[in-house]
Amino acid sequence: MSKSIKLAILGLGTVGTGVINLISDNLDELKRRSGRDIVITEVGTRRQRDDIDPNIIQNSDLMAIAASDNVDIVIEVIGGTTLAKDVIMHAIKNGKHVVTANKALLAEHGNEIFAFAEANNVHVAYEAAVAGGIPIIKVMREALAANKIEWLAGIINGTGNFIMTEMRDKGRPFADILSEAQALGYAEADPTFDVEGIDAAHKLALLASIAFGIPLQFDKVYCEGITGITLQDVNYAEELGYRIKHLGFAVRREGNGSGDGQGNQDNNGAAGIELRVHPTLIPQNALLANVNGVKNAVLVNSHPLGQTLYCGDGAGAGATASAVMADVMDLVRILSNKDSNEQSNSQQNNHGHHVPHLAFIPEQLADTPILRAEQMITGYYLRVHAYDNPGVLADITRILSDAGINIDAILQKPAHKLGQVPVIILTLPVVESQMNLAIEKIEKLETITDKVVRIRLDELA
């Protein structure tokens, strides 16, 4: 065999340890597939560990590892957006390929990092940054490379999906389940990133870039959490044949009258891209609605392929290590090509012809606008509380009708207290600004007793 491929792992937490274990468990498979020996030469860790192979150099100076001659590929699994960024930039500058699972870093600084990598002729691979072990980055950058991506919808935060699953299955309230998720180690002590959708928004920014060929624009992702979802809404949704999931959507809108397959109410829609994370009613019988617990899944609709679904573990040591090492295996082939070229005295390496970091070649990234929330088009679930007045339904439906909003279903339950009845209304897709106006009018009706609860709805059609 040719000379070994030398890896450095920065960070020995769950993921770093998972990578060490994977290599130890599957070394034969790795060699059989790549034709190369793969060795960990250095690890970056704050304090010396005695459970690590003594042949591996332990070093607390991450910058030194990033520049070491003893390393071909740097695996960054320390997390965060400060030290991690410095170390990755230093590794790139020193000609090392980088593998990272750091979605926050890439979503926020990826444009800069990828440009620096291009300039230094190295790759920054990030399969593990989105949906853990599901190979959605490779699928979208390579397997769907001949398709025009129309939209994607993903369960891309395991904690959020665990909470939504438990609310439905066990009828337990949000706060209870969140405490359990924290006890089980699914959710962080500060669960804001999970339940407010920020973690999902990081991942969505990455997915949208490689779907549409646009720069990373995390700051433009519209983001709504699940903290406001009540058991009442979960149950009404089920009764109407829907299920509430916390989804990230990236949708290409062609704008006025060009027809985007999302119904007939989008004539006012602007051209651009919707990036949004929010609770969503989807049909109960959709596969995506049946992805439960901490599982992740991404549904991609593209032309001419149509819908494909990718489902698996979105987190955990094994799943993340699988994705990290898939990237390493790709880099092993690139390094092998480089070795061949050096043997044949080639004056030019061929890094220019790799899969582009954001799937499209950098000069071809588009400035397609990201739409503002008011421009976005979705169906809606509305829960309206009103006094049990015979005219109230007529008032509400007239307001919706005047705003050009089509009603798909209505459920009016018997009064359960003090003459108040919730009216549940499902609408066809509508531009959000129109819905805002309609809700404002509904809330001004004298018969309405409370704020209108609204949750987006998508038929995934």
Add this chain to the structure above:
Amino acid sequence: MSKSIKLAILGLGTVGTGVINLISDNLDELKRRSGRDIVITEVGTRRQRDDIDPNIIQNSDLMAIAASDNVDIVIEVIGGTTLAKDVIMHAIKNGKHVVTANKALLAEHGNEIFAFAEANNVHVAYEAAVAGGIPIIKVMREALAANKIEWLAGIINGTGNFIMTEMRDKGRPFADILSEAQALGYAEADPTFDVEGIDAAHKLALLASIAFGIPLQFDKVYCEGITGITLQDVNYAEELGYRIKHLGFAVRREGNGSGDGQGNQDNNGAAGIELRVHPTLIPQNALLANVNGVKNAVLVNSHPLGQTLYCGDGAGAGATASAVMADVMDLVRILSNKDSNEQSNSQQNNHGHHVPHLAFIPEQLADTPILRAEQMITGYYLRVHAYDNPGVLADITRILSDAGINIDAILQKPAHKLGQVPVIILTLPVVESQMNLAIEKIEKLETITDKVVRIRLDELA
């Protein structure tokens, strides 16, 4: 941009036309992703067509196209295993890369074709050969490259899945639905390849090779069709919480006492690989059980990733063209590398470092035995017809118990005619040879009135 990548399409049926349409629809996306212009220079067709771009050369001499200087990549979509093979071998000999959707050809002659491609430093890409637009070849060869694949289970024939779905949903008998599938164009005039599982076996042979790193061994796939499945069994299965799907399984067995996670009855199991296509009861709530109609899906269980599922359209012009062109996009990168090397006067190209055809490097393919049917381990659904005799259940369960077969569930329906009652029994996994002996004994009981109906069962755990 660099010089154009020149494609030849051999065959202008559904798939060939689909590829032409895809390139026409998505040319901008293809260029934005690859940085190269992609043009169809020649098409192979028996008779001149006037609906084809006049800049494209039409030629009925496929061997001439396969050797043409005007072609970089040959796309073979004529089908069959005779002319298609000659043309592919000729293209390889002439240094052309090949993309094919021809599962029958590869399953039966792939070892020879891939070896010839290796020897001639070209690639034969075949994403479209398995599960249509689902990128399962790339996923298994590249995205799961760091995993040890334990087993996979796939719905890999759309016609068969359409029939099983309709039987359950509409309660219609097999023959009726098959006629409809033929009328809808899902099933061939001769549906044998679909309903007897031969088409699925072709695909399974390919999946198993890239899962385990073994040569293609289509002739060793155990194959059972769906023609014997009755509505009665479909309904009993549902009643017990299961659904019958026509699945292809590739399972790695470690043999005696090494524990393969399939329960505690496999102590007699031999080491090797099970390759089998058969109707299978799987839990109703598994995602795979809810993949309906002509959709395909593959569930892969690997270490350390765990279970991942890939689902989408397994056939049709758009899905197949998507897979064909994904292969083309990979080859464009390889051709671009080659161009770079030539510009720099490299004496050696780097084709040695591509993704191996069968995922593992050729010298590393293993001679792991493929197990015979009697050695395979699965759970079972048994339907036993007996006279309504109080002792019959005791007799049956004693026979099963003596054979070391554990019963998971029993359903005994009231007698429906002439004192005959069907007894439905679900068992835990057992080596098939033991089940054969037990069934032989059961059928010899005086109280048994008919052959025992058996269908395999898998918990997908």
